[in-house]
Structure formats: structure tokens, C-alpha cells
Amino acid sequence: MEKKIEISMLCQLYGKLLTDKQLEFLDDYYNNDLSLSEIAENNDITRQAVRDIIKKGENKLFEYEEKLSFMKKTLKQEQKIQQVLLKLTKIEKNSSDKQVANILDSIRKELNCLL
Amino acid sequence: MEKKIEISMLCQLYGKLLTDKQLEFLDDYYNNDLSLSEIAENNDITRQAVRDIIKKGENKLFEYEEKLSFMKKTLKQEQKIQQVLLKLTKIEKNSSDKQVANILDSIRKELNCLL
Structure with a gap:
């Protein structure tokens, strides 16, 4: 997985365990594509300080995932x-029953809420 | 939800963020039904010390759930x-197609892995 996507997903899962600054800088760097220098300038601190805060935040995210594996579980x-959704399509192809079609639709909605 | 079940579920989710002692005592107290005095005797410490360690462990579990809501998400x-599994049964009642029955079986297996 691309690091940018990985960090973004880890922030969604564990972001509330980071400090506000760590979360803000990770968001600026990975989601808003700001450079270290730009973040430094916006916050009136050195580029090195920004780098340290980002690194510390990343390490915390990786440590939480190492221990809790929520990202791994979510992806699995x-x-x-997705496999179930594909199989529902197969049922649709094997059935012309209107009621079955309606049930399939409502199942799809339920499952899409979990994605 | 009964506290015993709640703590047990929270330990499964966040147990790796507790100390070994916290996890061990919570397990002894809630899953193995040992009393505070029994745990104290087994570990050669005071009953009060056991109570403190359990309380601290519980508080950490509740704090993590407050921030991350993984238990809430998992239950939802x-x-x-379960709703989808019920709907699959409805499809079964509306279809006599053997192939559909096979697909339903394989969907059930996939979904049961997620429970």
C-alpha cells in the first residue's frame, strides 16, 4: 500500500491517540501535500521540528497498528x-424473482454501509 | 451490556495496550471469576494493590474505547x-435454484468469518 494512503487510513483509525499537532502536521503533509518547509513556515517553527513531530506521529501510528491490527482487520x-457483493450479483443472474431482487438490493445497502 | 462481557470484549480489542499485570488481573477477575483476595494471595500482594491495578486497567480500556470506538463499531x-444473514434465509425461501443455494452457502461462510 502507498505510504500516503496507509498513513491516512491509520490516522482515521488511531488519530485520536495522537497529539493535536502530530495529527495536524500528518494531515498537512500527507493529505494536503504541504512540504515540510511550508508547514514550518505556517507554524513558525523549524523544518527539523516539523520533521520530528511527523516522524513521532508516524511511529505512534505504526506501533498502534502493530499491537491492535485494526487496519489489517478492516482491510480483510x-x-x-467485496467478495460477498460479487456473489450477490451471481444470485441475481440466477434468479428472475422480483422479491429476491428486492432482498438483494437491501443486502447490498447493508453491506455498503460496512465499506 | 453486562460489565463482565464488556470488559472481556474490551480486553480482546485493546488488551495489548495494557501492562501484562493489568491484563492478567482483569482476566483472573472477570473471566476466571477469582476474587480480589484470591488474586492478591496468588501474587503475594495486598487486596488493595490488586484492586488498584484492575481499576487502572479498566479505566485505560474505557479511555481507549471512548477515543477509538472499536467495540461500538464491531457491535454495529x-x-x-446478522441482518444480512436473516435476509439470505428469505432469499432461500424464495428460490428453489440449486446454484443459488450453493452461492448462499458460500456467502454465509464468508459472513460468519466476520462475526
């Missing part, structure tokens, strides 16, 4: 749900 | 999957 779960 | 997800 999403994969399973 | 399980509820959705």
Missing part, C-alpha cells in the same frame, strides 16, 4: 464484503 | 451482518 473485512 | 457491524 472489506475484501470479504 | 455484527448487527448488520
